[in-house]
Amino acid sequence: MNGNTWLPLLVIASSLLPGLIIFGLAENRVRLRIALNLVGAIVKLVLVGWMLWGTSQGLHYEMRLVLLPGLELVLRAGPLSLLFVSLSAVLWLVTTVYAIGYLEGSPYRSRFFGFFSLCVTATVGVALAGNLITFLVFYELLTLATYPLVVHRGTEAARRAGQTYLIYTVLGGALLLLGTVWLYTLTGTLEFTPQGFLSEVGEEHHFALIIIFVLLIAGFGVKAALVPLHGWLPQAMVAPAPVSALLHAVAVVKAGAFGIVRVVYDVFGMEFASGLGVTGPLAWLAAITIIYGSMRALFQDDLKRRLAYSTVSQVSYIILGVAIAGPIAAIGGVVHLVHQGLMKITLFFCAGNLAETLGIHKVSEMNGVGRRMPWTMAAFTVGAFGMIGAPPVAGFISKWYLGLGALEAGQGWVIIVLAGSSLLNAAYFLPILHRAWFREPPDAWPEEHDFGRKETALMLLLPPVVTALMALAAGLLASAPFSPLEWAKLIAVREFYQP
Amino acid sequence: MGAEVSDIPWGLVLILLPLMGGMACFLWPRVTTMLGLVTVFGVALSVAGLGWQILENGVYRHAVGGWGAPLGIDLYADGLSLLMLTATALVGLGVSVYSAAYFRREDATRFWPLWLFLLAGLNALFLSADIFNLYVTLELMGLAAVALAALTGGKDALGGAMRYLLAALLGSLAYLLGVALLYHGFGTVDITLLGQRVESGPVLWAALGLMGAGLLLKTAVFPLHFWLPPAHASAPAPVSALLSALVVKASFYILLRLWLSIFGPLVGEEGVDTLLGLLGATAVLWGSVQALRQTRLKLLIAYSTVAQIGYLFLAFPLAAAAGVTAWHAVIYLAFSHALAKAAMFLVAGNLLRFGGHDRIADLDRVVQRLPLTTGAFALAGVSIMGLPPSGGFIGKWLLLEMALAQGRWDLVVVMILGGLLAAGYIFKVLGRAFTQAEVTHKSRAVPACMEWAALLLAIGAVLLGFLAVPVLSVVGIGDPFGVSGVRP
Amino acid sequence: MDRNRWLVLPLILALAVGLGYAVLSLPERTDGLQKMVADKMEVSGVSNPVTAVLLNFRGYDTLLEMVVLLLALLGVWSLGGAALHREAAPGPVLDTLARLLVPVLILVAAYLLWVGAHAPGGAFQAGSVLGAAGVLLLLVGWRLRPGLTAWPLRLILVAGPGAFVIMAIFTLLIERQLLEYPPAQAGALILLLETAATLSIGVTLAALFLGERPQDKGSK
Amino acid sequence: MNVDIYAMLLLIVVAWPLLLAIPALHSRLPWPHHLAIMPAVVLMILPGEASLELPWLFFGTGFAIDGDNQWILGMSVAIWLMAATIAKNIKHDFATPFFLLTLAGNLGVILAADLVGFFVFSAFMGYGFYGLLIYKGDAEVWRAGRLYLIFLVLADLALFEALLLAAFTMQNLRFEEVRHVMAEGSSSQFYIWMVLIGFAFKTGIWPVHLWLSAAFRSVSQLTMLLLGGVPVTMGLFGVVRWLPIGEHVYYVLGTAIQMLGVVAMLYVVLRLLMPSPVKLLPAWASTAVSGLFIAALGTGLSHPVVWHQYEHLIYPFIAILGIFLAVFGFAIGRLPETRRSPALVASRAEAFNLWVERWIGTVRSWAKDRLLGFQSHQRASQRQVVKQYQRILNWQKPGGVGVGWSTRISLFVLLGLALAWLAG
Amino acid sequence: MSAAFLYALVGMGLFSLGVYALIVHAHLLRKILAINVMGSGIFLVLVALARRTGEAQPDAVPHAMVITGIVVAISATALALTLMLKLAAETGCAELPDEKRE
Known part of the structure; x- marks a missing residue:
């Protein structure tokens, strides 16, 4: 049954239009800008909710626009799309609230929020893309929309980071384009199909398909920060x-990981990809990334850089889950898409709060900060435990399914990787927690701002607490209906068991 | 009537x-x-x-x-x-x-x-x-x-x-x-x-x-x-x-x-068209590299033109086997380049008028004050780089598709490299838009219609990306590519 | 430079040889379009085939060509002229010569214009002669009266291409075909066009020789 | 109806202290520590068995109370009541949440009906206990805490592996079934090892008892009390619950474990022969007891028949052991400060810790050197390449100046000739 | 070989000569003259080959083309000369900037 054709487009427009209007706003129209942002975010949430409900009722939302004969822009709301769309919509709202609080009084806010909205638009587009070319379109838009955000501060370091970011992503985009076009010349279609659309391709092209796979993965791997394509991510921390x-939580990194999920499931198809023998190396690559990222994180004193390397490591959980080639691992990978988002965004919010309230940027400055900002650090603690994979936070669920999936697929080595990663995660997160909660606070913080009786501004405090609660809920209530886990199961069923 | x-x-x-x-x-x-x-x-x-x-x-x-x-x-x-x-x-x-x-x-x-x-x-x-x-x-x-x-x-x-x-x-x-x-x-x-x-x-x-x-x-x-x-x-x-x-x-x-x-x-077989393709490929690379090395904006844009013209010639060696599609690609590239490049030069004009110079290294003081102009440059740049969903993307997509279908890896590499280099020189300019610097010298106001003219042209170049089907069907009227579309 | 010369020479020789080879491979005897021109001479309104081609069969080329000439002048004027002419007083010989020659040249031009209809000659030849007269006048220091430099001069300069364009529109309205003269009036219309063209060409050439834009009354 | 309320009580027992752990709540209540234990006390007093299924929690889990864990619950309630009384007297408000977290974890572990629940609440308990362990921090305590944390993480990892293995083998992770199914499974040996290692780390069984002895050397009365009563007993409890004892004959494995237990006890005896500080006595006691316990387990594995004879005694044994260790630890903790400094042991432990730290530091600096050195080398070579490239490019200067007009026209002619030639 | 071809060959020669002169001479006036020589060569080719009709009347169309061509050449030359003069006035040298280096 077909639902409203325009709904996917409306979901995209709900952030695009506010963004475009905001670009035109004068710097001092603060109220209007906030209103636009929030209305956009809430409308998007409502629309996504509508779409979720409709899809669960069996409605089918799809929109098509012909680009070239045989080449269409397609927006479609499938289970996988909805998972990512919901994540983006929810986190956008939260992040918007946070950003309003964070950027209060700083210059160039119109520009910031404009690109911010564009960024979300692109992410939602990536999520809803119904074929590879649409994905590519929004993926590139994402590159462009994020660049101004990376260099927003306008310092020399920011400019350099922006440059690095661009070099990586533009290169990745080029590889992606190459792979896409090549694929198109072989198949004549790019439509995402459960279990892939390549089974018709003849034997003689299999070598080409392997190279295409490598190209696509490299293209997405840049944003997903797969080693050795991760170099931009820690730098982008400026x-x-x-x-x-x-x-780190939603847009860029996830778009890359999501792309890999799409490539493996809906372009190549799990079965076909394993037949080609490409998933094994992918799993290894993901494993190396997981360990490497954690190792590097261990040695960072800058809090945000530590978190960035942690992202490098964690995002590859998703890829690992996808590459293990089994339904249960797939659940783990896909659900980690959401879980990692919730947990990592919490951590970054908290890092932002520390920097904004107390001027703390380094781990070594965090002594006793838990007593000064208990709520922030509580949220941080939840996030950190989630990253370690300790119950009951959401990360535990992902790790559980990944491990189980690895056992099921007969790839025991993955367990060792997971164990090693958990260990390393503990090694770089627990000392932070220890410092924050048990060390004596210093006499003066590096740069303290006064927020009266509260530990920090409410707009800054609420978002991390909310996301931390969500991360907790996603773990505790994993088996409740509409939980990320349940969606992930649905997706895995569609990929593995439907005829 | x-x-x-x-x-x-x-x-x-x-x-x-x-x-x-x-x-x-x-x-x-x-x-x-x-x-x-x-x-x-x-x-x-x-x-x-x-x-x-x-x-x-x-x-x-x-x-x-x-x-x-x-x-x-x-x-x-x-x-x-x-x-x-x-x-x-x-x-x-x-x-x-x-x-x-x-x-x-x-x-x-x-x-x-x-x-x-x-x-x-x-x-x-x-x-x-x-x-x-x-x-x-x-x-x-x-x-x-x-x-x-x-x-x-x-x-x-x-x-x-x-x-x-x-x-x-x-x-x-x-x-x-x-x-x-x-x-x-x-x-x-x-x-x-x-x-x-x-x-x-x-x-x-x-x-x-x-x-x-x-x-x-x-x-x-x-x-x-x-x-x-x-x-x-x-x-x-x-x-x-x-x-x-x-x-x-x-x-x-x-x-x-x-x-x-x-x-x-x-x-004769594969003589002239190969030569033209070779010239085009060299132009793409050479022009892009030169553009990347320029320190003045207008020269950068001019060298970008050299590179973009190169793309038009990449179609010649492909046309023998691909026929009409190659020419479609060329026409589309030419069209979108016309809009995008015009927009870029107009942008350069705005910046020149505003700041009195077009040295890229000192543009940061100017660019921030003219958001519409900067936006125009960015949008035009999207098309020049061949990023989706612009007109330039459609053209490059078609070219790439043909080159891949014919196994012309040399051309594929040239196109990809050209796109990357283009991104390099476009962002060399755009990167200046976000540096925070004081406006230290006197500046002249830029009339709104000058900013909008550039912006609208750039938007046109991007919108072309959505109009490929009607545009290409119009191009086909009178079968202009019929005679040598496919070599007998 | 010298070193280059020896490198270039073989290249040029190759070019010349190639071009020569191409020329020699042309057929020994061919009619070109001559037969066709001859066939249509009666309806062309003139009896000189070159004039017929120029002003009737391929009149559109001539229209554009008049524009090119005007454009060159515009270009020269927009450059602001080089003003390198020295305003020295001409010697008495030149002065006298000019006084004698100019009327003769104008007469010759008129003749060439008229004869162009059936023998070699025509607007361009006449215009060139007229231009020569203008150059001569300029050399002896004659200048247009300031009152004439603005509108009247421009009008004359535009007369040639303007006449063509008006004729084009006129024929378009009458015959629904660009520059298709009604056969009966073709001769007269062509003569009209040629007269305007001659005038324009002559003045334009002289103006090109002068280089700079004559000072208008209004502007400085 | 009644049964339902009783079952709901199971949930409340666990959830109530968790809820109270929020500072905003417990700081406003009188006697928060005691209040938190109240539901558990009620559960103790009310007789009967009950179970509660919670399908939405994690992958579906549940709580249950029966004859087995009632013993343990009783012991824990007693210990925690004692601890609460102590805690009330010491004013360390930020220790309270940790107290409550650990309490909730402990109760959850006891009541959990399956492996997942056990694992989850043991994590609560483990990390919460870290806070209790070091809240009165000096450098020595922190070192102990760090060791504890490392062992805790390792333990959780091992248990997680075991858990995965169990989940992979069977659908339902309830304890009664785990025992049967895991015994049948092909990877039961691995499972048993993982469980043993996990709980050994958690409990501080020899030879991984380091954190325990370090912890006992230096902490407060409250911690001394809980150290005996909580981690050790819960570890032993867990081993019994998780291991498929009494189902199969694991002769080699069982014997090896037996030997391990014996060696542990011997080790304690040896240590006690040396001049040992009084403060460490509870640590040696618990090591010895756990050694004994391990030996018993080994026996159970190698001779299931023997196990079945004593099986019913195991929970009361743990309960009594817990009470004993708690009281012992508490008593020793009350001894005057002067009798606490065990010079010999302290220096040894310190030396070991220093050695560990130095080793980690060395690896770290080595890695840093290698990585950074490699990077800077790479950058230098990149610069070289760029320079060369620039040199190549310089044959034409920007702006088109550099190559003469003549060359270009020559190129033009050449191109024309080439076109014509190619066409021909 | 008829006279027509002889003249045409001369025309081609003139064209080549013009190209040569364009290459080797730096002075702009010479370059402009070279262009004119090239143009004359082309006109010669056009007119000469028009003679191949074998009748009294040569082909009229190339003649007309030549007239058009001449007018265009005049226009271009005029513009070029003015440009040259302006450039010379501006730089003091009637050569292209890059040519002076050689």
Whole structure:
């Protein structure tokens, strides 16, 4: 049954239009800008909710626009799309609130929020893309929309980081384009199909398909920060905290990981990809990234850089889950898409709060900060435990399914990787927690701002607490209906068991 | 009334109107801007009228003087011509609106007649079906362009214009000698008739050598691009826009027409088209690298033109097997490049006016104050880089698709590299937009219409990405690529 | 430079040889369009085939060509002229010569214009002679009266291409075909066009020689 | 209805202290520590068995109370009541949440009906206990805490592996079934090892008892009390619950474990022969007891029949052991400060810790050197390449100046010739 | 070989000579002259080959073309000369900037 054709487009427009209007706003129209942002975010949430409900009722939302004969822009709301769309919509709202609080009184806010909205638009577009070309379109838009956010501060370091970011992503985009076009010349279609659309391709092209796979993965791997394509991510930390949060939790990094999920499931198809023998190396690559990222995180004193390397490591959980080639691992990978988002955004919010309230940027400055900002650090603690994979936070659920999936697929080595990563995660998160809660606070913080009786501004405090609660809920209530886990199961069923 | 509107010979209006406008501007310099604007709007309307006629009745042909080829001259417009005319009209409109604010009184009286004659030359060129007549239009266009390029005066502009003039004359003389050979060899100068009569032989080869080299020189293909950057960089901004967007495309159009109707079907296997492809590939790489190395914005944009022209030639080696699609790609690239590049030069003009210089390293003080202008540059850049969903993307997608389907990895690599380098030089400029720096010097206000003209052109270049299906179906009217679409 | 010369020479020789080869490969005997021109001479309105081709069969080229000439002048003027002419007083010989020659030249031009209809000659030849007269006048220091430099001069300069364009529109309205003269009036119309063209060409050439734009009354 | 309320009580027992752990709540209540234990006390007092299924929690889990864990619950309630009384007297408000967290974890572990629940609440308990362990921090305590944390993480990892293995083998992770199914499973040996290692780390069984002895050396009365009563007993409890004892004969494995237990006890005896500080006595006691316990387990594994004879005694044994260790620890903790400094042991433990730290530091600096050195080398070579490239490019200067006009026209002619030649 | 071809060959020679001169001479006036020589060569080719009709009347169309060509050449030359003069006035040297280096 077909639902409203325009709904996917409306979901995209709900952030695009406010963004475009905001670009035109004068710097001092603060109220209007906030209103636009929030209305956009709430409308998007409502629309996504509508779409979720409709899809669960069996409605089918799809929109098509012909680009070239045989080449269409397609927006479609499937289970996988909805998972990512919901994540983006929810986190956008939260991040918007946070960003409003964070950027109060700083210059160039119109520009910031404009690109911010564009960034979300692109992410939602990536999520809803119904074929590879649409994905590519929004993926590139994402590159362009994020760049101004990375360099927003305008310092020399920001400019350099922006440059690095661009070099990586533009290169990745080029590889992606190449792979896409090549694929198109072989198949004549790019439509995402459960279990892939390549089974018709003849034997003689299999080598080409392997190269295409490598190209596509490399293209997406840049944003997903797969080693050795991760170099831009830690540098991009010069951006303001809401950007880092969005960059790492939802938009950029996830778009890359999501792309890999799409490639493996809906382009190649799990079965076909395993037949080609490409998932094994992918799993290894993901494993290396997981360990490497954690190792590097261990040695960072800068809090945000530590978190960034942690992202490098964690995002590859998703890829690992996808590459293990089994339904249960797939659940783990896909659900981690959401879980990691919730947990990492919490961590970045908290890092932003520390920087904004107390001027703390380094781990070594965090002594006793838990007593000064208990709520922030409580949220941080939840996030950190989630990253370690300790119950009951959401990360535990992901790790559980990944491990189980690895056992099921007969790839025991993955367990060792997971264990090693958890260990390393503990090694770089627990000392932070220890410092924050048990060390004596210093006499003076590096740069303290006064917020009266509260530990920090409410707009800054609420978002991390909310996301931390969500991360907790996603773990505790994993088996409740509409939980991320349940969606992930649905997706895995569609990929593995439907005829 | 409707019938009468459809009876108006819009194609002829397209030529006569700007001629009259130009002369009127010459006669009444006091109202020159208004006359110019009215004329350009009229031309745009006429293109719409012609387009409507072509859509309704198919190919447009007009035998001047009623004689008909080969004795007389035929005007001819198919989908290809229509597209080029549309590009001319759109860019012309944008540039005209911009120029109305850009030029002050004295300069305006010099600019407008020259520009209207240039417009007449362009329209006549795209409508012509006669190689000698094409020569005349080529000269009309060339002289107007040189005069426009020299408009700012000063050492750089004059030197650039001089170089441009010599190159243009050399090119058109070579072309004319080719025309002479073809006429004496086959007894006609009408393209269609020539296409039927020509046969392979020394005359054809020599003609191809002469006309090809001449037109390549005028199109500024590597290594014959040397005249372009100085001329385009030192001209006033709207003029640079016109030169880069339209004038260069006009000679390419002639080359394409000749190739499609006369030379393409007859030349030997994989010789000339390989050479052209090679030149194109080198141009893409060389132009992009040079653009990346420039320290001044206008030179950067000019070298980018060199690179983008290279893309147009990548289609030649692909066309033999891919046929119409290759030409579709080329046309699309040319169209979107026209819009995007015009926008870029207008942006450069805005920045120059605002900051008084176009040194890229010092642009940060300027760029932030002109968000619309910066936006225009970014959007145009999207198309130049070939990022989706712009017009440039469609063109590059088609080219890439064909190159991959034919296993032409060399071309694939060139295209990808070209795109990357393009991103490099675009962001070299855009990266300055976010550096925070104080405005330390006096700046001149930029009128809103100058900013919007640039922005609208850039938006047009991006929107083209969504219009591929209708545009390409229009291009196909009259089957312009039919003759040598597929080598027999 | 010298070194280059020897490198270039073989290249040019190759070019010349190639071009020569191409010329020699042309057919020994061909009619071109001559037969067709001859066939249509009666309806062309003139009896000189070159004039017929120029102003009737390929009149459109000529229209554009007049524009090119005007454009060149515009270009020269927009450059602001080089003003390198020295305003020295001409010697008495030149002065006298000019006084004698100019009327003769004008007469010759008129003749050439008239004879162009049936024998070699025509607007361009006449215009060139007229231009020569203008150059001569300029050399002896004659200048237009300031009152004439603005509108009247421009009008004459535009007369040639303007006449063509008006004729084009006129024929378009009458015959629905660009520059298709009604056969009966063709001769007269062509003569009219040629007269305007001659005038324009002559003045334009002289103006090109002068280089700079004559000072208008109004502007400085 | 009644049964339902009783079952709901199970949930409340666990959830109530968790809820109270929020500072904003417990800081406003009088006697928060005691209040938190109240539901558990009620559960103790009310007789009967009950179970509660919670399908939405994690992957579906549940709580249950039966004869087995009632013993343990009783012991824990007693210990925690004692601890609460102590805690009330010491004013360390930020220790309270940790107290409550640990309490909730402990109760959850006891009541959990399956492996997942056990694992989750043991994590609560473990990390919460870290806070209790070091809240009165000096450098020595922190070192102990760090060791504890490392062992805790390792333990959780091992248990997680075991858990995965169990989940992979069977659908339902209830204890009664785990025992049967895991015994049948092909990877039961691995599972048993993982469980043993996990709980050994958690409990501080020899030879991984380091954190325990370090912890006992230096902490407060409250911690001394809980150290005996909570981690050790819960570890032993867990081993019994998780291991498939008494189902199969694991002769080699069982014997090895037996030996391990014996060696542990011998080790304690040896240590006690040396001059040992009084403060460490509870640590040696618990090591010895756990050694004994391990030996018993080994016996159970190798001789299931013997196990079945004593099985019913195991929970009361743990309960009594817990009470004993708690009281012992508490008593020792009350001894005067002067009798606490065990010079010999302290120096040894310190030396070991220093050694560990130095080793980690060395690896770290080595890695840093290698990585950074490699990077800077790479950058230098990149610069070289760029320079060369620039040199190549310099044959044409920007702006088109550099190559003469003549060259270009020559190129033009050449191109024309090439076109003509190629066409021919 | 008829006279027509002889003249045409001369025309081609002139064209080549013009190209040569364009290459080797730096002075702009010479370059402009070279262009004119090239143009004359082309006109010669056009007119000469028009003689191949074998009748009294040569082909009229190339003649007309030549007239058009001449007018265009005049226009271009005029513009070029003015440009050259302006450039010379501006730089003091009637050569292209890059040419002076050689």
